[in-house]
Amino acid sequence: xxxxxxxxxxxxxxxxxxxxxxGIPYLVxxxxxxxxxxxxxxxxxxxxxxxxxxILGNFIEALQRGADTIVMVGSGPPCRLGLYxxxxxxxxxxxxxHYRWLTIPSRLTWPALMKxxxxxxxxxxxxxxxxxxxxxxALYIGxxxxxATEHLEQRAMQVRxxxxxxxxxxxxxxxxxxxxxxxxxxxxxxxxxxxxERIIQETEQDSGRRPFKVAIVGELYTVMDxxxxxxxxxxxxxxxxxxxxxxxxxxxxxxxxxxGREQRRERLHFYExxxxxxxxxxxxxxxxxxxxxxxxxQEGYDGVVHLMPFACMPETTAAAVLKQVSKDHHIPVxxxxxxxxxxxxxxxxxxxxxxxxxxxxxxxxxxxx
Numbered sequence: 479x480x481x482x483x484x485x486x487x488x489x490x491x492x493x494x495x496x497x498x499x500x501g502i503p504y505l506v507x508x509x510x511x512x513x514x515x516x517x518x519x520x521x522x523x524x525x526x527x528x529x530x531x532x533i534l535g536n537f538i539e540a541l542q543r544g545a546d547t548i549v550m551v552g553s554g555p556p557c558r559l560g561l562y563x564x565x566x567x568x569x570x571x572x573x574x575x576h577y578r579w580l581t582i583p584s585r586l587t588w589p590a591l592m593k594x595x596x597x598x599x600x601x602x603x604x605x606x607x608x609x610x611x612x613x614x615x616a617l618y619i620g621x622x623x624x625x626a627t628e629h630l631e632q633r634a635m636q637v638r639x640x641x642x643x644x645x646x647x648x649x650x651x652x653x654x655x656x657x658x659x660x661x662x663x664x665x666x667x668x669x670x671x672x673x674x675e676r677i678i679q680e681t682e683q684d685s686g687r688r689p690f691k692v693a694i695v696g697e698l699y700t701v702m703d704x705x706x707x708x709x710x711x712x713x714x715x716x717x718x719x720x721x722x723x724x725x726x727x728x729x730x731x732x733x734x735x736x737x738g739r740e741q742r743r744e745r746l747h748f749y750e751x752x753x754x755x756x757x758x759x760x761x762x763x764x765x766x767x768x769x770x771x772x773x774x775x776q777e778g779y780d781g782v783v784h785l786m787p788f789a790c791m792p793e794t795t796a797a798a799v800l801k802q803v804s805k806d807h808h809i810p811v812x813x814x815x816x817x818x819x820x821x822x823x824x825x826x827x828x829x830x831x832x833x834x835x836x837x838x839x840x841x842x843x844x845x846x847x
Contacts (some may be wrong), residue, residue, distance in 0.1 A: 479503055479578075479604045482545035484533045485510050487702045488627045489727060491659050492620040493549075499616035500609050505545040507536040510705040514539060519818050521569050528787035528817055529699040532706055534566055538575070547578045547601065622667050623658060628726050630654055630674045635722070638715030639689035642682040648712050650677050687718060690836045693774040694723040695767040696785035697793045700816055701725045707785050707816060708825040714783065717833045722779075724748075724770060725763070748773060755799045764792035768799050775807035780836050782809060783829075788817035808844075810835060 483493050485507040497504035508514065510532060517538045518531030537548055550563050563581045570577060580597050630651065638647040654674030661670040692714060700707050702725055711721050724744065732738030733745065748769030749759075756765055771782045784800055786793030797813045804811040812832045814825065 479547050479601065480505050480545045481547045481549055482507060482537070482540035483549045484551075485514075485536045485705075486533075486699065487704065487727075488631070488655065491627055491655065492624040492727075494659070495623045496616045496620035499619045500613045501606075502609060505540055505543060507540040508543075510536065510703070515818050521573065525789055527790045528706065529697070530562055530565075531818065532699075532703075533562065534569060537566060537570060537577075538573070541570070541575045541577055546576065547580065549580045549582065551582050619663070619667070622664060623661070624727055624731075626658055626667055626671045626674075627655060628728055629671065630658065630678065633675060633678050635711065635715060636720060637678055637681050637683060638712065639718050639720045640683040640685065640687045641716070642684055644716050647678065647681050647715065650681055654678060689718050689720040690780040690833065690840075691778070692719045692721055692781045692783055692836075693770060693779055694721055694783050694785060695725075695763070695770045696783075696796075697763055697787055697790050698725045698730060700785040700787055702727070707814070710783060710785065710814065710825065710829065713826060713829050714833070717829060719833060719836075722774075724766070755803065760792050760795050762790075762792035764796040767793065767796040768803060771800055771803050771809065771811060772807055775803075775809035779809065780839070781832065782811045783832070784811055784813040786813065786815055788815050810839070 480503045481497055482505045483489070490506045494504060494506055496502075514535035515532060516535070518533070518535035521538070522531045522534060533550075540548075548566075550566070563579065567579055578597075578600055580601065581594065634647050634651040641647045654670070654677050657673060658667065658670040661667045694701055694711065694714075701723055704711060711723070714721050729738065729741045729745075732741050736742075745766060748766045750769065751772040752765040752769035754772065755768055759765055767784060771784070774782055782800075784793075784797060786797060797815075800811045800813065803809075810832065812828065814828065
C-alpha cells in the first residue's frame with residue numbers, strides 16, 4: 479500500500495504527518511505545475527471546472543510514480559466536488575491506471591459510512607495492529623500541524639504588507655513551513671511554531687506604511703491553493719495589502735464535524751447576511767462569498783477579491799450578485815475567474831489596477847472609515 483491525496487495548498491504537510499506517524503506508506507504528489515494541469519486538461523471534459531482538472535493531474539502523476547491508493551474528500555450538491563470521486567475513477571480506469579480508492583465523506587451519514595466501509599475492506603487487510611493503535615495519535619499530530627501551518631500563514635499575511643524587501647516574508651514562510659514539516663511529535667511542533675513566529679516577525683518591516691485591508695472570498699480550492707490562484711494572497715501582500723480569508727482546512731473540517739462554535743457562528747453570520755440577495759442556499763461557498771463581502775464592507779474593509787474557477791456553478795451565481803453588492807455597499811470587488819489559460823501577467827496586472835483604484839479611493843476620501 480502506498481497512499482496519495484490531492485496536492486491542495488499546504489494540505490500535504492498534515493496528510494504526510496498522519497501517514498508517517500501511523501506508519502502507513504505514502505507518496506506526496508509533485509508540486510502542482512503546468513504539466514499537472516496539462517494532464518488534467520487532456521483527460522477531462524473542457525467544460526469541467528479547474529479544481530477537477532488539477533486534482534486529476536495530481537492523481538495521474540502520483541499513480542505514475544508508484545502510489546496505489548487514493549484518498550479523496552467527498553461533498554454534496556450542487557457543487558460538482560461530490561461527483562469527483564465517481565468521474566475520476568472512470569477516467570483513471572480508462573487510462574489503464576491501477577489503484578484503490580477511499581472517499582472521506584463530508585457528512586457522517588449512514589449511506590456514506592457504509593460506502594466507506596466497503597471501500598476500506600481491501601485496505602484493512604494490509605494494515606497492521608500497530609497501524610490501528612497509532613492512528614488516533616497520528617490524527618492528533620496531523621491536526622496539530624494543520625493548526626500550526628494556518629497560524630504561521632496568518633502571521634505572514636499580517637507581516638507581508640509592511641515588508642521592506644519584497645518577497646522576504648514569503649521566503650521566511652517557506653522556511654518555517656519546512657521546519658514544521660520536519661517536526662516529529664507534539665514538542666517539536668510547538669518548538670517549530672515558536673521558531674517560525676520569531677523568524678516571520680523578524681522580517682524587516684516599514685511601520686509607517688498604511689496597508690489596505692482586503693478579504694479573499696470564493697471557491698475554497700482556488701482560495702486555498704496558491705499554485706492554482708497564481709499566488710494572489712502573496713501578490714496582494716507585496717502590493718501593500720493585509721489579506722483576510724475565512725477558508726481554511728480547519729474551518730471546513732470543523733464545519734463537517736459540527737464542531738468549532740466560533741467558526742460556525744461566523745459562517746452562519748455570513749449566511750444570514752447573504753439573505754439580502756439570496757433567499758435559499760445556492761450551495762458550496764456561494765452564499766458565504768456574498769455574505770462575507772457584505773460583512774467585510776460593514777467592518778470597514780477596503781475591498782474584496784473574489785476567486786472562482788471557470789464554469790463553477792455556485793460561484794458564477796455569486797459573481798453576478800456581487801456586482802450589485804459592490805454598488806449597494808460601496809465596496810470594490812474584483813472577481814478573478816481562473817482556468818487553464820490563465821497567465822501570471824494577467825493576474826498581476828488586474829491586482830495592480832485594483833490596488834491603484836483603492837489608493838485613488840483613499841486619496842479622494844472614498845475609502846472605508
